[in-house]
Amino acid sequence: MVEDADTVSFRVSTPHLTTAIEILREQGGLAAHPEAYQALVLERSRRELQSPPQEVRLARDAYVALPPEVRRLLAEGT
Numbered sequence: 191m192v193e194d195a196d197t198v199s200f201r202v203s204t205p206h207l208t209t210a211i212e213i214l215r216e217q218g219g220l221a222a223h224p225e226a227y228q229a230l231v232l233e234r235s236r237r238e239l240q241s242p243p244q245e246v247r248l249a250r251d252a253y254v255a256l257p258p259e260v261r262r263l264l265a266e267g268t
Contacts, residue, residue, distance in 0.1 A: 199247040206263040207234055213260050225252040226260075 202210070211230050220227045226248055233246050246264070253261065 196250055197247050198250055198253040199245045200264050201243060201245055201267050202233075202264055203267070204234075204237055204243070206266060207237075210260045210263045213257060213263075217257060223252070223256060225249060226256055 207230060211227070211234060214223050214227050214230070217223075229246050229248055233244065237243060253264075256264075
């Protein structure tokens with residue numbers, strides 16, 4: 191995970207990405223975590239279209255607002 195003052199970026203495995211999206215969906219999805227949910231779903235869609243994995247970038251505030259289990263999945267990386 192690479193960080194600067196305002197953003198957090200990370201590489202995440204496809205299984206961790208899918209699990210993180212499922213957890214967020216159960217906790218309100220786009221309505222509860224719009225930036226993170228949209229970024230994760232977009233990355234999953236890219237991968238489904240056979241694009242190579244890319245880093246996911248989030249505003250630090252959006253990352254900090256995520257449920258702890260989602261932050262853990264994202265921090266674990268690939």
